[in-house]
Amino acid sequence: MTDGSILTTRGLWSGYGGKPVLQSVDMDVREGEIVAVIGRNGVGKSTLMKSLIGLIATAKGSIAYRGQSVDRLGANRRARLGIGYVPQGRDVFPRMTVLENLLVGQSISGRAAPKDLMDRIFGYFPILAERRGQRAGTLSGGQQQQLAIGRVLMGTPSMILLDEPSEGIQPNIVQDIARIMVELNATTGVTIVFVEQNIDMIRIMAQRCYVMDKGRITDEIAPHVLEDRAAVRRFLAV
Ligand SMILES: Nc1ncnc2c1ncn2[C@@H]1O[C@H](COP(=O)(O)OP(=O)(O)OP(=O)(O)O)[C@@H](O)[C@H]1O
């Protein structure tokens, strides 16, 4: 906690039914950073996110959150420590209203929320305030993504894991969401680790990028390289 790192994995292996997907992943994220994980379909990006939140067990290696080993903790315990997770495909509760989805986000985290938290979330995502009484299943993809992010924010996370937030969302909304995440990071200091294949979202949000291939981190892209669109494209096509 004192060295400024929020997340450290060392030699992390995990997978499904004894079949490894992640193969010795090492990553280091500092407090307040926004880090992207990029790579082709099926290389293990979602598996990495699920391993970090604890939906998949660590087979070998270690995961530390603020210096504390979390490998043996389930997803609920990790959420209570301040790790928030927005899954790929968003998974809002379709029959519940926007408001109910937000309240569930707070109760599953088990963390106390400041009184004005929901208003602040409505400030970031005004569409959620407008649609607070509407069932989540009737929202557009972009609105559902905003709701999924709002729901995780209700748990007052210190670090958010975001899996492909741009998927199935129209480009102008993707950019809006990316800018809001940057603003959230700047104003609250929340750390963000996100999986993404959308070049706009990566360039707006990421301060640094890990490149994954076949269950391993094969490269790291520094900020100045992120300014080069063609270079980022090459990495996405590895
Ligand atoms: N529940 C599961 N059971 C068994 N194998 C799985 C399961 N989920 C994913 N896999 C396999 O693990 C590998 C990595 O999948 P993962 O979903 O992590 O990839 P990804 O990089 O997130 O891909 P995408 O970009 O398509 O979301 C793939 O070979 C996939 O088929």
Ligand SMILES: [Mg+2]
């Ligand atoms: Mg995925």
